Amino acid sequence: MRRLNSPGEVEKFRREILSARNPAEPCISVCAGTGCLASGAMEVLEAFKAELDRQGLKTRVDVKGSGCPGFCERGPVVVVFPEEICYLQVAAGDVPEIVARTIGEKKVVERLLYVDPATGGRAVRESDIPFYRNQTRNLLCSNVRIDSKKIEDYVAAGGYSALAKALSGMTPVQVLDEVRKSNLRGRGGAGFPTGEKWKGSRNAPDPVKYVIVNADEGDPGAFMDRALLEGNPHSVLEGLIIGAYCVGSREGYVYVRQEYPLAVENVNLAIRQAGECGFLGKDILGSGFDFEVKVHKGAGAFVCGESTALMTALEGRPGEPRPKYVRSNIKGLWNRPSVLNNVETWANVPLIINNGADWFAKIGTRTSTGTKIFSLVGKINNTGLVEVPMGIRLRDIIYGIGGGIPGGKKFKAVQTGGPSGGCIPGELLDLEVGFDELTKAGSMMGSGGMIVMDEDTCMVDVARYFIEFLTDESCGKCVPCREGLRQMHRILADITKGRGKEGDLEILEELSETAVEASLCALGKSAPNPFLSTLRHFRNEYEAHIREKRCPALSCKDLISYWVDPGKCRGCMSCLRKCPAGAIDGGKKKIHIISQEKCTRCGTCMDACPSKYGAVTKISGRPVPPPVPEENRAIAGKSSEE
Amino acid sequence: MQENRIDDVLAAFRGKQGSLIPILQKVQERLGFLSGESISFISKALRISESEIFGVASFYAQFRFTKPGEHCVKVCLGTACHVRGGALIMDAMERELGVPAGGTTPDFKFTLERVACFGSCALAPVIVTDKKVHGSMTPAKAKDILDQYRRRQG
Numbered sequence A: 001m002r003r004l005n006s007p008g009e010v011e012k013f014r015r016e017i018l019s020a021r022n023p024a025e026p027c028i029s030v031c032a033g034t035g036c037l038a039s040g041a042m043e044v045l046e047a048f049k050a051e052l053d054r055q056g057l058k059t060r061v062d063v064k065g066s067g068c069p070g071f072c073e074r075g076p077v078v079v080v081f082p083e084e085i086c087y088l089q090v091a092a093g094d095v096p097e098i099v100a101r102t103i104g105e106k107k108v109v110e111r112l113l114y115v116d117p118a119t120g121g122r123a124v125r126e127s128d129i130p131f132y133r134n135q136t137r138n139l140l141c142s143n144v145r146i147d148s149k150k151i152e153d154y155v156a157a158g159g160y161s162a163l164a165k166a167l168s169g170m171t172p173v174q175v176l177d178e179v180r181k182s183n184l185r186g187r188g189g190a191g192f193p194t195g196e197k198w199k200g201s202r203n204a205p206d207p208v209k210y211v212i213v214n215a216d217e218g219d220p221g222a223f224m225d226r227a228l229l230e231g232n233p234h235s236v237l238e239g240l241i242i243g244a245y246c247v248g249s250r251e252g253y254v255y256v257r258q259e260y261p262l263a264v265e266n267v268n269l270a271i272r273q274a275g276e277c278g279f280l281g282k283d284i285l286g287s288g289f290d291f292e293v294k295v296h297k298g299a300g301a302f303v304c305g306e307s308t309a310l311m312t313a314l315e316g317r318p319g320e321p322r323p324k325y326v327r328s329n330i331k332g333l334w335n336r337p338s339v340l341n342n343v344e345t346w347a348n349v350p351l352i353i354n355n356g357a358d359w360f361a362k363i364g365t366r367t368s369t370g371t372k373i374f375s376l377v378g379k380i381n382n383t384g385l386v387e388v389p390m391g392i393r394l395r396d397i398i399y400g401i402g403g404g405i406p407g408g409k410k411f412k413a414v415q416t417g418g419p420s421g422g423c424i425p426g427e428l429l430d431l432e433v434g435f436d437e438l439t440k441a442g443s444m445m446g447s448g449g450m451i452v453m454d455e456d457t458c459m460v461d462v463a464r465y466f467i468e469f470l471t472d473e474s475c476g477k478c479v480p481c482r483e484g485l486r487q488m489h490r491i492l493a494d495i496t497k498g499r500g501k502e503g504d505l506e507i508l509e510e511l512s513e514t515a516v517e518a519s520l521c522a523l524g525k526s527a528p529n530p531f532l533s534t535l536r537h538f539r540n541e542y543e544a545h546i547r548e549k550r551c552p553a554l555s556c557k558d559l560i561s562y563w564v565d566p567g568k569c570r571g572c573m574s575c576l577r578k579c580p581a582g583a584i585d586g587g588k589k590k591i592h593i594i595s596q597e598k599c600t601r602c603g604t605c606m607d608a609c610p611s612k613y614g615a616v617t618k619i620s621g622r623p624v625p626p627p628v629p630e631e632n633r634a635i636a637g638k639s640s641e642e
Numbered sequence B: 001m002q003e004n005r006i007d008d009v010l011a012a013f014r015g016k017q018g019s020l021i022p023i024l025q026k027v028q029e030r031l032g033f034l035s036g037e038s039i040s041f042i043s044k045a046l047r048i049s050e051s052e053i054f055g056v057a058s059f060y061a062q063f064r065f066t067k068p069g070e071h072c073v074k075v076c077l078g079t080a081c082h083v084r085g086g087a088l089i090m091d092a093m094e095r096e097l098g099v100p101a102g103g104t105t106p107d108f109k110f111t112l113e114r115v116a117c118f119g120s121c122a123l124a125p126v127i128v129t130d131k132k133v134h135g136s137m138t139p140a141k142a143k144d145i146l147d148q149y150r151r152r153q154g
């Protein structure tokens, strides 16, 4: 790698990289993000290399492992350039056909294309697939074109041109003005205006300042920061370097959770390459500005995503938050002014510098500008990462992009904002997605988790789940959070187990109020949200659990029983064979009976029962009918085994 | 003696501020867990009391103080996995291995752990065995994966 010594050399370097490439020559890009790797992308990538080698095409066709394009559920995703043909769920066995047909004959392999479930039509290119078509992918668009391990790919796509622009033609104050004018708000949770935070640090008199990337991504159910850091680490670094130049920092940190090993690997590699090219280190691009970055692996504690706790953890201590009498942009890491921003916030900075604040502010709404990446998961047809302009309606995300709820089930709620957020019911689907709008609806933007729930999801259990998570993750420093959440969890768990009592909801509300008022940090202050929002929108479910010992969603294990409907059972023995607990009695042409004592309520029998019979059902709130007497268990007619 | 297995780790961080957590991570990477012996060694080298080191280490979910099994089975219980039945997978694993989450089988073949989120939410529910991510799990599929590990050990 060669070192670039002036901002002008960045563009020269880019031209050189491009001129060495022939845009008409094919390039095969295999997603090498964590999701696709889990589905076998590495084998696919190796198979392409081997096949091209075998066919003597190695020099004519480029193969790369790319960043995550977001459609993880249909992975491994393969895109063939220049035509941008998009193949989904590709297996190593499909590779010879793709090479022969698509590379060789320039034809499409129909069976690997996306099929629209509504129309049955096939989509050839990524941009034809509704999941992608209805997004605005300013941040994620590069992922699929970039080999996340190669800085040349990032530069070829225009990377580091924003840094060059800032260092050659803009003073730090001009950079600050641009970011402030863009109205960029933090993507990590609270939506604090980024420019204001930077300004505070910039104006602080201390000469030693830090800039930090928050890649702790503690929200269980969110993975956009992982995708950005894994797939396009240089975009985050470039933003960080520009931020450091703006506030006058010479040292930065990337705090990544250790559960993301690939992100750690890719960002470390990116830092090394950026150093070799002169984007990091001493005298960056010959400007006299010095800046270095270190990676810290978070050791697993949700609360460490909170700004003050993260800084304490960086200092090598237990990550406990501290009161914010003085904000961390004035006194943060080692008591120095420290700018902490989320991964996605940093990744937006190069776009703002390159395209201008006005361009950015035009996207989205007046108070929430730009795009936001959501991780759309749970009970939804198209799960994955979706980047949309702020202000889009929830309905357009869930139905337009997500393709609605699978299995013909009914939508119940969407949970946003992570453990501190809340559940939004169907009546509010026309809500515009923005920081203030979501807060008003009793939830919040958070970092962008969006978990869709259908009629089978129990809202009491969802509240219990989040409160349990937060009880575990409470650092224990302050009482309302440490003790209050523990009590809340105990009561909620009792309710889901059929031990709820009248008065429980009032106690829960009281405990919530105390936690909201008196906790030290936002973890405790917002912890009751999942309870409060589900109570507000789904009180009837709480009441059914408490009064009738019934779980309307048929989900709480202690309140349901599995039962074989004797009228529907055909004696095929499918359930009996699969039951892991040996709880089913039956035989060929004999009505099956589930022993309620032995049953562990894992639901395997229900999945095993052929859908044409649908004999296994769940019962809640009433007793299981008595078993069929032995003499009546024979099923007349032909055995329907197999 | 464990000391000579970790003294290079300590040497690499000498004199750097905020290095306790990276040191503990490196030591655990090498030994598989933080033994009492290694903590007392770090304590002497860094001049931090053992109780303080234990205080830091026990705060974070990553650190272990007992010897783990040969294979680590992690069941994700993040929100996306929870909504798609992650708890049933955990039940099945606990039943199969005969140990609760956090436990190690008596033959030290498997350690079972729960994890808050791997960020593979689109594939929920997810389990991770050693470093491999397995998506769209059912109790039956998860059991098959365990069986593969068992067979490999023959």
Ligand SMILES: Cc1cc2nc3c(=O)[nH]c(=O)nc-3n(C[C@H](O)[C@H](O)[C@H](O)COP(=O)(O)O)c2cc1C
Pocket: A185, A186, A187, A188, A189, A190, A191, A192, A194, A214, A215, A216, A217, A218, A219, A302, A303, A304, A305, A306, A307, A308, A340, A341, A342, A343, A345, A346, A447, A521, A522, A523
């Ligand atoms: C309990 C808790 C956990 C948090 N976890 C994260 C996280 O994982 N990632 C993140 O970027 N912000 C997280 N935050 C928000 C941070 O405190 C902080 O607001 C954010 O990193 C600032 O960056 P931004 O302005 O770019 O959003 C968390 C906050 C709390 C209270």
